Structure formats: structure tokens, C-alpha cells
Amino acid sequence: xxxxxxxxxxxxxxRTLGWSLSAxxxxxxxxxxxxxxxxxxxxxxxxxxxxxxxxxxxxxxxIATFFVSITLYGRIAHRIDELRAGNTHR
Amino acid sequence: xxxxxxxxxxxxxxVVATLVITYWSSRRVxxxxxxxxxxxxxxxxxxxxxxxxxxxxxxxxxxxxxVFYSVGVDGLLYVVGAVAGWPIAMFLVGERLRDxxxxxxxxxxxxxxxxxxxxxxxxxxxxxxxxxxxIAQLVGAGTLVETLFGVRFEYSxxxxxxxxxxxxxxxxxxxxxxxxxxxxxxLMLTAVAMVVLVLHRFGLDPNRAIAAAVGARGEILxxxxxxxxxxxxxxxxxxxxxLGPAGLxxxxxxxxxxxxxxxxxxxLAIATVLIGLFQxxxxxxxxxxxxxxxxxxxxxxxMAAVHLARALGGESLAGxxxxxxxxxxxxxxxxxxxxxxxxVSHDVFKHLWKRGHASEAAEIRVSRLATLGLGTLVxxxxxxxQHENIGFLATLPLVIAASVNFPVxxxxxxxxxxxxxxxxxxxxxxxxxSVGLIVLxxxxxxxxxxxxxxxxPYEYPTVFSLGGALLVTVIASMSDRDPSDS
Numbered sequence: 001x002x003x004x005x006x007x008x009x010x011x012x013x014x015r016t017l018g019w020s021l022s023a024x025x026x027x028x029x030x031x032x033x034x035x036x037x038x039x040x041x042x043x044x045x046x047x048x049x050x051x052x053x054x055x056x057x058x059x060x061x062x063i064a065t066f067f068v069s070i071t072l073y074g075r076i077a078h079r080i081d082e083l084r085a086g087n088t089h090r
Numbered sequence: 091x092x093x094x095x096x097x098x099x100x101x102x103x104x105v106v107a108t109l110v111i112t113y114w115s116s117r118r119v120x121x122x123x124x125x126x127x128x129x130x131x132x133x134x135x136x137x138x139x140x141x142x143x144x145x146x147x148x149x150x151x152x153x154x155x156x157v158f159y160s161v162g163v164d165g166l167l168y169v170v171g172a173v174a175g176w177p178i179a180m181f182l183v184g185e186r187l188r189d190x191x192x193x194x195x196x197x198x199x200x201x202x203x204x205x206x207x208x209x210x211x212x213x214x215x216x217x218x219x220x221x222x223x224x225i226a227q228l229v230g231a232g233t234l235v236e237t238l239f240g241v242r243f244e245y246s247x248x249x250x251x252x253x254x255x256x257x258x259x260x261x262x263x264x265x266x267x268x269x270x271x272x273x274x275x276x277l278m279l280t281a282v283a284m285v286v287l288v289l290h291r292f293g294l295d296p297n298r299a300i301a302a303a304v305g306a307r308g309e310i311l312x313x314x315x316x317x318x319x320x321x322x323x324x325x326x327x328x329x330x331x332x333l334g335p336a337g338l339x340x341x342x343x344x345x346x347x348x349x350x351x352x353x354x355x356x357x358l359a360i361a362t363v364l365i366g367l368f369q370x371x372x373x374x375x376x377x378x379x380x381x382x383x384x385x386x387x388x389x390x391x392x393m394a395a396v397h398l399a400r401a402l403g404g405e406s407l408a409g410x411x412x413x414x415x416x417x418x419x420x421x422x423x424x425x426x427x428x429x430x431x432x433x434v435s436h437d438v439f440k441h442l443w444k445r446g447h448a449s450e451a452a453e454i455r456v457s458r459l460a461t462l463g464l465g466t467l468v469x470x471x472x473x474x475x476q477h478e479n480i481g482f483l484a485t486l487p488l489v490i491a492a493s494v495n496f497p498v499x500x501x502x503x504x505x506x507x508x509x510x511x512x513x514x515x516x517x518x519x520x521x522x523x524s525v526g527l528i529v530l531x532x533x534x535x536x537x538x539x540x541x542x543x544x545x546x547p548y549e550y551p552t553v554f555s556l557g558g559a560l561l562v563t564v565i566a567s568m569s570d571r572d573p574s575d576s
Contacts, residue, residue, distance in 0.1 A: 025178055032170055033170075034324060036167055037318050037323065039313065039314050039315030048296075048297065049295065052297055056296075059169055060370060060373070063170065063173050066177050066366060069181075070362050
């Protein structure tokens with residue numbers, strides 16, 4: 001069984017992860033808006049059949065990525081909650 | 091387009107149910123904690139639903155489907171944008187805001203910086219933002235009721251306004267939360283039912299639905315870049331969507347209706363998933379509307395969702411969709427009026443005027459009076475704006491929230507050198523630039539005020555207003571010779 005990192009280490013990781021994921025979400029969103037706003041040809045390229053284009057698939061993929069990001073953040077936050085609860089009980 | 095008896099029945103049932111909830115809630119509201127924050131007793135699942143309900147306004151249902159119907163693939167911008175702000179709110183603001191505050195986000199600012207300037211800034215931004223949001227929503231509600239029932243616009247808006255004032259005045263946050271939970275559930279169920287019918291008609295291959303849309307409205311439907319005219323405005327709109335939700339006061343109030351920071355985080359995760367799933371459903375509904383709703387739908391393009399429901403499930407489903415859209419507007423305006431009234435009673439009356447020495451009873455009394463005053467004011471403004479292009483008003487709140495509340499809150503939480511002077515100067519800069527540049531843009535300067543050319547060349551100003559706010563905040567904080575509050 002892996003040793004549990006101390007609370008301070010987990011909090012630092014959570015902070016770093018929070019900022020990194022926020023920067024990622026922000027960059028993906030603004031990048032998507034910039035490509036759509038400038039009518040970039042790649043957004044019109046078909047991916048599935050004739051009409052499901054990169055723009056459509058990217059939108060759904062971006063939302064799925066947001067779900068993954070909150071799951072990642074939630075896991076580390078949950079470990080911090082458990083550690084805090086353990087410290088309180090002790 | 092007039093509604094049938096089913097729509098009337100569902101409208102009536104919803105209004106009666108919400109009034110019963112308000113009566114039930116009014117007997118449970120105890121003190122300011124009960125009025126503003128439902129006593130911090132809402133479970134994370136209910137709070138997540140209410141958060142999603144606060145954000146999924148008529149713009150998300152009627153508006154996004156209307157965008158797909160009229161400009162096609164650009165509707166995806168609203169779909170992605172609607173979800174983008176929630177993870178950022180969770181990562182940067184969520185737990186710390188719950189730990190620092192009590193009822194409004196200004197409590198969290200006052201926890202870290204000088205109280206009076208911060209509450210003044212928060213009250214100014216909250217009232218500006220809520221007023222813009224409320225006018226847009228009320229004009230939408232008035233148009234919907236006028237179209238469906240043939241009731242004159244003035245009476246429709248007044249009736250919606252009276253309901254909104256009643257919910258908040260008597261039921262406070264308890265009533266508002268339950269109305270949001272019911273509305274969010276109804277909205278999700280309606281969207282799922284409509285998607286099932288779309289899949290039944292077109293099969294599991296989305297190509298068939300999109301091909302039918304292109305067949306009905308032309309290949310131009312699949313060309314991006316028609317919603318926003320230039321890339322810089324598109325980037326500005328993207329920034330407003332990504333950072334705005336973490337600065338919307340009626341959403342931030344929901345961080346205090348749960349018992350602790352962990353519950354606030356769970357609520358945000360639930361809200362993100364619900365909003366994301368709803369938006370994915372809307373993509374299919376948008377293309378189906380373009381395929382199945384004929385050109386020039388009665389009631390305008392904003393009624394495309396209701397026409398789609400009729401095409402899929404006849405009068406019954408159209409009645410349900412219209413009633414859900416009405417419920418959506420009613421619930422959102424209740425949350426907004428509560429946030430606006432709290433800014434008046436909690437920030438201006440209690441902390442700025444009475445310097446923190448007001449009784450709970452007096453504060454709640456002022457909140458009820460503020461609800462009445464603010465409600466009456468926005469009803470009047472909605473009637474005045476009924477013939478204007480109010481599209482800009484619906485996006486202005488996100489621009490203001492991203493340019494004022496978001497930078498001040500995030501810097502207060504994560505930057506030790508921020509000073510009160512820096513936060514106030516930056517916040518005021520963001521507020522003046524966001525409102526001023528929107529007024530100078532084509533949507534207001536030309537379309538509403540009738541000038542020949544726009545004084546500001548872009549549609550959305552977030553790049554400039556947020557950039558200006560951040561720059562002034564940093565410069566004013568770094569040059570502050572008395573950083574005693576940093």
C-alpha cells in the first residue's frame with residue numbers, strides 16, 4: 001500500500017492542479033471560440049459521415065474534458081477531506 | 091400561435107405549486123441565515139440542481155435552440171460556453187468562498203480587505219448585473235406569455251413580476267431554491283423526452299438530423315463565424331463565458347446554502363455535469379429545430395423550441411415545453427431579485443449605512459422592501475425596453491461578472507499583495523469599461539440609440555474590460571504605500 005502524503009503536500013498539489021486545470025479550461029474555451037469566430041477551415045472538416053464536422057465533435061469532446069477535469073480535482077479534494085477528517089478524529 | 095388547454099393547465103399547475111411552496115417556505119424562514127442562505131441546510135444534490143437551475147435560463151433553452159435554428163453550427167459556441175465557467179468556479183473560487191463568506195460574495199471580500207469599499211463595489215456590480223439580467227428575462231417572459239395566451243405585454247410582464255416579488259418577499263432563499271430544483275428537473279426531463287423523439291424520428295446517426303437541417307435551410311447552416319462578426323469579439327465572448335459564472339452574484343449565493351466547503355464543491359460538480367449533459371442534448375434539439383420548424387415561425391425565432399416540441403409531440407408537448415420555458419424564466423428572475431435585494435439590505439443598509447449594527451428583523455424588512463422596489467423598477471424598464479433589441483442585455487451580465495467580480499474575488503483569494511485600493515480601483519475600472527464599451531458598441535450605439543456608426547468597433551468588450559481591470563488592480567496594489575490590508 002502506498003504511503004499517504006501529508007496534508008500540506010496534498011494541499012499544494014490541489015492548488016497547483018486547480019490553477020493548471022483552470023488555465024487548460026480557459027485556453028480550450030477561448031481557442032474554440034477563436035477558431036469558430038474566424039471560420040477556420042478545420043472546423044468544417046467532416047469527421048463522421050458528411051455532416052458531423054470537427055466543430056461538432058470538438059464541442060462534445062470539450063465538455064467531456066471538463067467532466068474529466070472536475071473528476072481529477074474531486075479525487076484529490078476527497079483525499080484531503082479524508083485526511084482532515086482523520087486528523088480531527090485523532 | 092396560441093396555446094391550447096394543456097399548456098394553460100400546466101402553466102396554472104406550476105404557478106399554484108410555486109405559490110404553495112412559497113407559503114410553506116415563509117413559515118420556515120428564520121432570521122437572515124434562513125432568508126439569504128436557507129439556513130445552510132440544502133443538501134449538495136439539491137443545491138447542485140438549484141445552481142444548474144440558476145444558470146439554465148430561458149437563454150439556454152429557447153435562446154440556444156433559436157441560435158442553432160437561425161445561424162446553425164455557431165450555436166455550439168453557446169453550448170461550450172455554458173459549461174466552461176463551472177470547472178473554473180470550482181477550482182479557483184468554490185471552497186474558499188464558502189469558508190470566507192456568510193450570505194453574499196461581498197462577505198468574502200470583506201473577510202480579506204477593508205469592508206466598506208468592498209461592499210460598495212460589490213453592491214454596484216450586483217445591482218447593475220441583476221438589473222440587466224432581469225430586464226432581458228422579463229422581456230422574454232412577457233413575449234412568451236403574450237405569444238401563447240394573447241395577453242398584452244404590459245400585463246404579462248406585470249404578472250410575472252408580481253409572482254417573482256411574492257416568491258422572494260415571503261419565501262426567501264428556501265422558496266427560491268425549491269422553485270429552482272423543480273424547474274431544473276422539469277427542464278432536464280423535457281429535454282430528454284424531446285431528444286428521445288428526435289432519435290425516434292432520425293435514428294441514432296446524427297448525420298441524418300443535420301442533413302435534414304441542411305436540406306431545409308441550406309449548407310450555410312454549417313459555416314461558422316455568423317454569430318459573432320470578428321475573431322476578437324469571439325474571444326471576448328469566450329472569456330466572458332469562461333470567467334463569468336464565477337462572478338455571478340445569484341450563483342455565488344448558492345455557495346452559502348450548504349453546510350460546508352465540501353458540500354459547496356460537490357454542488358458545483360453536480361451543477362457542471364447537469365449543465366454539460368443538458369447542453370449536449372440541446373445540440374441535437376438545435377439541429378432538429380432547423381430541420382423540422384419551417385421558416386418564419388410564429389412568435390419569432392425564440393419560439394423555435396416550442397415549435398419543435400409541437401412537430402415532435404403535438405400540442406401536448408408544445409404546451410409542456412412552453413410551460414417549462416415560463417417556469418425557467420420565473421425561477422431565474424426569483425434568484426436574481428434575491429441577489430439584488432441582498433446587495434441593498436445586507437451590503438448597503440446593514441454594513442454601509444448602519445455600520446453592521448442592524449437587527450436581523452430590520453435587515454429582512456429592508457430586503458423585502460428592496461425586492462418590491464427593485465421588482466417594480468425592472469417591470470417598468472422591461473415595459474420600456476419591450477420593442478428594443480435586448481440581446482445585448484442578456485450577455486452583459488457575463489461580461490460584467492468576468493470583468494469586475496471574477497478578478498477581484500480571485501485576486502483576493504490567491505494574491506497576497508492585493509490591497510483594498512487596488513481591488514476597488516480595478517473593480518470600478520472593469521465596471522465602467524464593460525458597461526461603457528457595450529453601450530458604445532454597434533448593438534446599442536447604432537441599433538438602439540440610432541447613431542450611424544459604432545463608437546467601439548467590437549461586439550463584446552471583455553478583452554479590454556478584464557484586461558483594464560487586471561492592469562489597474564495590479565498597478566494600484568503594487569504602488570500602494572500603505573499595504574496594511576494586503
